[in-house]
Amino acid sequence: MNAQNFADAATDSTAGTERDIKMVARDVNVYYGPKQAIKGVSIEIPTDEVTAFIGPSGCGKSTFLRTLNRMNDTVSGARVEGDIRLDGENIYDSSMDVVQLRARVGMVFQKPNPFPKSIFENVAYGTRIHGLASSRGEMEQIVEQSLKRAGLWDEVKDRLNDSGTALSGGQQQRLCIARAIAVDPEVILMDEPCSALDPIATAKIEELIHELRGRYAIAIVTHNMQQAARVSQRTAFFHLGHLVEYGDTSEMFTNPREQRTKDYITGRYG
Amino acid sequence: MTDPVATPQVPERRPTDWKGKVMQRRIANRYAAERRFHAMGLGAVLLSVGFLAFLLVTMIGNGASGFRRTEILVPVDFAHAAIRLDPASFRGPGREAALAAADFEGVLFESAQARFGGGVFKILSEGAWLTVRNKVADNPDILKGKADIWVPASSAIDRAAKSGTPDPELDRVRKITDVRTSFDVSFLVGADSTDPTMVGVWGAFKGSLLTMLVTLALAFPVGVLSALYLEEYAPRNRWTDLIEVSINNLAAVPSIIFGLLGLAVFLNVMSLPRSAPIVGGLTLALMTMPVIVIAGRNAIKAVPPSIRDAALGIGASRVQVVFHHVLPLALPGILTGTIIGMARALGETAPLLMIGMRAFVSAPPGGLTDPATVLPVQIFLWSDEVSKGFVEKTSAAIIVLLVFLMTMNGLAIYLRNRFERRW
Numbered sequence: 001m002n003a004q005n006f007a008d009a010a011t012d013s014t015a016g017t018e019r020d021i022k023m024v025a026r027d028v029n030v031y032y033g034p035k036q037a038i039k040g041v042s043i044e045i046p047t048d049e050v051t052a053f054i055g056p057s058g059c060g061k062s063t064f065l066r067t068l069n070r071m072n073d074t075v076s077g078a079r080v081e082g083d084i085r086l087d088g089e090n091i092y093d094s095s096m097d098v099v100q101l102r103a104r105v106g107m108v109f110q111k112p113n114p115f116p117k118s119i120f121e122n123v124a125y126g127t128r129i130h131g132l133a134s135s136r137g138e139m140e141q142i143v144e145q146s147l148k149r150a151g152l153w154d155e156v157k158d159r160l161n162d163s164g165t166a167l168s169g170g171q172q173q174r175l176c177i178a179r180a181i182a183v184d185p186e187v188i189l190m191d192e193p194c195s196a197l198d199p200i201a202t203a204k205i206e207e208l209i210h211e212l213r214g215r216y217a218i219a220i221v222t223h224n225m226q227q228a229a230r231v232s233q234r235t236a237f238f239h240l241g242h243l244v245e246y247g248d249t250s251e252m253f254t255n256p257r258e259q260r261t262k263d264y265i266t267g268r269y270g
Numbered sequence: 271m272t273d274p275v276a277t278p279q280v281p282e283r284r285p286t287d288w289k290g291k292v293m294q295r296r297i298a299n300r301y302a303a304e305r306r307f308h309a310m311g312l313g314a315v316l317l318s319v320g321f322l323a324f325l326l327v328t329m330i331g332n333g334a335s336g337f338r339r340t341e342i343l344v345p346v347d348f349a350h351a352a353i354r355l356d357p358a359s360f361r362g363p364g365r366e367a368a369l370a371a372a373d374f375e376g377v378l379f380e381s382a383q384a385r386f387g388g389g390v391f392k393i394l395s396e397g398a399w400l401t402v403r404n405k406v407a408d409n410p411d412i413l414k415g416k417a418d419i420w421v422p423a424s425s426a427i428d429r430a431a432k433s434g435t436p437d438p439e440l441d442r443v444r445k446i447t448d449v450r451t452s453f454d455v456s457f458l459v460g461a462d463s464t465d466p467t468m469v470g471v472w473g474a475f476k477g478s479l480l481t482m483l484v485t486l487a488l489a490f491p492v493g494v495l496s497a498l499y500l501e502e503y504a505p506r507n508r509w510t511d512l513i514e515v516s517i518n519n520l521a522a523v524p525s526i527i528f529g530l531l532g533l534a535v536f537l538n539v540m541s542l543p544r545s546a547p548i549v550g551g552l553t554l555a556l557m558t559m560p561v562i563v564i565a566g567r568n569a570i571k572a573v574p575p576s577i578r579d580a581a582l583g584i585g586a587s588r589v590q591v592v593f594h595h596v597l598p599l600a601l602p603g604i605l606t607g608t609i610i611g612m613a614r615a616l617g618e619t620a621p622l623l624m625i626g627m628r629a630f631v632s633a634p635p636g637g638l639t640d641p642a643t644v645l646p647v648q649i650f651l652w653s654d655e656v657s658k659g660f661v662e663k664t665s666a667a668i669i670v671l672l673v674f675l676m677t678m679n680g681l682a683i684y685l686r687n688r689f690e691r692r693w
Contacts, residue, residue: 074582076506103585113576115595125594126584176580183584
């Protein structure tokens with residue numbers, strides 16, 4: 001398999017462990033105008049695991065996450081170099097349709113951002129624009145299933161016509177996850193999904209990430225190391241645009257190879 | 271580590287005296303400042319309300335009588351008049367020609383002369399015979415005998431009757447026949463006339479309506495699409511900066527310049543008809559568009575970027591992001607800008623003078639290319655008239671213009687509230 005070979009060619013600290021690889025990035029550089037934000041990052045996102053991106057503020061972890069579904073295209077002056085592949089297909093290739101890519105690689109943002117529409121419409125929107133439901137009944141089924149997977153169904157099933165913005169912050173974030181799930185993506189990118197939430201809502205989201213694992217490849221940016229340790233199987237540590245260390249989460253937190261990683265994890269800086 | 275960390279010695283701060291004299295004075299000053307600001311704000315609001323009330327009271331005071339008209343009952347004896355009119359000729363295909371040709375003025379004059387003895391022109395309006403003509407057109411059978419017809423009084427009699435000042439001529443007429451002052455429907459359905467008792471605003475109202483329709487149909491879509499393109503699509507470079515500056519400058523250009531532009535481009539180059547609502551609408555659209563673009567851009571900028579990210583993140587195309595999310599959220603702001611722009615266009619006189627919409631137009635326009643005038647120009651023209659009867663008509667037309675404006679704004683505000691959503 002092409003992607004597999006490609007993944008093996010990429011820098012891999014845990015070569016030897018067999019895993020299915022969903023996305024592979026190799027030698028990725030990202031520039032904002034003259035400033036280089038990402039410097040030669042190579043990494044792979046496994047299919048059945050959660051990959052956490054950690055690092056101090058401004059280290060480029062969010063920028064890198066956003067290259068994975070080409071959200072940086074919308075930032076003026078942003079330029080991406082290198083090779084990023086989804087199932088072996090170069091996502092920056094001219095034959096890749098960016099709209100379809102973003103349906104396949106969904107995204108959940110730092111601040112919950114439901115549309116100012118009803119809960120139902122929020123979840124149904126993606127399905128509708130991609131024409132994934134052929135009837136009203138199918139649409140209702142997709143919405144129900146997505147809300148159930150996001151763990152929100154029981155809380156909102158009686159008020160699907162209420163505005164999505166009327167929910168609490170944690171519920172809004174789960175609604176956003178349901179919205180991303182509804183288009184049946186292969187990868188879900190989460191950009192600090194809990195940073196605007198209280199501890200209880202955070203715990204619910206983390207629990208949800210556990211449940212979603214296996215169904216979707218998940219990449220999550222977090223500045224909370226305990227969270228990375230709790231939810232992820234793989235961790236990537238970014239510093240000043242470099243990927244310093246990438247490996248199994250358990251190993252990274254107990255026995256980091258790099259001094260910088262060790263310093264960061266033990267709270268020496270960050 | 272229980273020991274306090276040693277810090278360099280700083281002089282001990284004096285404890286704050288919250289009850290001291292200085293502090294009390296500070297509090298008093300603060301309260302006084304609050305009260306001053308409160309009073310000034312209230313004063314400003316009251317002043318503007320006062321001006322508004324003054325405007326409305328004077329306008330209604332002067333203009334209310336403009337909606338009423340004094341009429342005199344004149345018995346017209348068609349059967350025994352010197353000029354005989356045949357009822358049959360006012361039926362069938364030759365009707366219009368017969369109505370135009372018949373000498374109603376002569377018939378009315380003869381009957382009035384017989385009744386009032388003399389000075390008929392001082393008593394009846396110059397256009398009084400039009401009433402007779404309309405009566406005959408409605409029912410030609412009255413030509414077979416005598417008919418009592420209410421005809422409009424002359425401007426002098428009209429003013430005397432309304433103001434209640436003693437007037438010998440009016441007293442003489444009252445002794446001879448009935449005089450009444452009642453609501454004047456013809457003011458609302460008629461068009462311009464040289465005689466203040468015969469004028470109407472419908473012509474100018476319809477002219478305004480047609481002009482506004484053209485303006486809205488052009489300025490709104492063009493303005494909104496320009497704003498969307500500039501905010502959502504256009505790259506940020508020197509050209510778009512230049513366009514932005516140009517649009518901002520256009521919004522500040524004196525309106526008469528737009529009139530000159532309309533004259534040069536629409537009339538001279540494109541040879542569109544003079545005095546027509548279509549040209550007026552095109553000219554005003556040029557003036558209104560920059561206002562809509564500026565308001566639209568601000569409204570679009572105010573849509574949170576997180577909404578765009580959310581839509582893009584689940585694979586909406588840029589057009590879908592714009593039309594499903596950005597535009598609906600920006601619409602209330604865009605409509606506010608449109609209200610301001612359209613209200614300004616509705617009240618505009620100067621540019622329309624340049625393209626010939628100040629002509630005397632005695633019939634309401636039938637379409638976009640017919641000669642027409644608009645309410646503010648009509649007001650301007652009437653205020654310039656010598657005859658005193660036009661004073662109240664001018665005020666009445668201003669009331670009509672204000673009602674038009676309020677209706678238009680009310681509609682826009684209703685639409686805006688319907689679209690208003692929170693995020």
